Amino acid sequence: MGIALSVNLNKIALIRNSREGNYPDLIEHARACVNxxxxGITVHPRPDQRHVRPGDVLQLAELLKPLPEIEFNVEGNPFAAQRGDYPGLTSLAEATLPDQCTLVPDTDHQLTSDHGFDLTQTADKLLPVIEKLKSLKIRVSLFMDPIPEQIELAKQLGADRIELYTGPYAAAWNSSDPKTLENLYQQHRQAALLASELGLGVNAGHDLNLDNLPRFSTIPGLKEVSIGHALIVDAITLGLAEAVKAYKAILEATTRIQKTR
Structure with missing residues (x-):
């Protein structure tokens, strides 16, 4: 299999939550993405429930249960406090048994994730979470910056994969500083090579889009990209079906090229 595309549906839920009712229907959009x-389908429930809600996670788990070829990825901060009917990430994972749980160090005041874990500070707290999830047969991925020492710690903690935080790479793509962009690409490339050498799978995500994904998808050992905001924005003009197909086409082209080398 080539590089997998997991569609993050948070923005669909955000639009739905701006009005009463269930329009747009998150589950039907998930079904359309799969079709x-x-x-895969990714969601990032948060205590503030500004987009995906706990009930959505339960419904998506039921939708995807008969589809073992489709990965269900639930991401979030395992240390975020319970609030209202938000039971906490680990409890949601235990109730839904997703294929993958991506642990992310975001906080309530952040609009979106903007950094990876500093495992020199959080390893002791993360270890029991990772062990719990793995006991449930859930693959564990840690949201990480492309820092070699941190990736080595991720391996020591027992993570199965890392998800490289690509925000700075995406920001540099739109700048007029090609040297910074190239340096960031090489940092991610070296981080991916190290992760693969250590036996860690490599995922990536954050602000990847139709412009910057072709280059980033050449990162060696890349198994999966999680894309939400840009894909949903593209769906406004292209339609959801064509947006999904456009991202898939990039990943499939990269896979074909790599196979010929």
Missing amino acids: HGAN
Whole structure:
């Protein structure tokens, strides 16, 4: 299999939550993404429930249960406090048994994730979480910056994969500083090579889009990209089916090229 595309549905939920009712229907959009070629569905429930809610996670788990070829990835901060009917990430994972749980160090005041874990500070707290999830047969991925020492710690903690935080790479793509962009690409490339050498799978995500994904998808050992905001924005003009197909086409082209080398 080539590089998997997991579609993050948070923005669909955000639009729905701006009005009463269930429009747009998150579950039907997940079904459409799968029907049009997505390899997985990602959601990031938060205590403030500004987009995906706990009930959505339960419904998505039921939708995807009969589809073992489609990965269900639930991400979030395992240390975020319970609030209202938000039971906490670990409890949600235990109730839904997703294929993968991506642990992310975001906080309530952040609009979106903007850094990876500093495992020199959080390893002791993360270890029991990782062990719990793995006991449930859930693959564990840690959201990480491309820092070699941190990736080595991720391996020591027992993570199965890392998800490289690509925000700075995406920001540099739109700048007029090609040297910074190249340096960031090489940092991610070296981080991916190290992770693969250590036996860690490599995922990536954050602000990847149709412009910057072709280059980033050449990162060696890349198994999966999680894309939400840009894909949903593209769906406004292209339609959801064509947006999914456009991202898949990039990943499939990269896979074909790599196979010929």
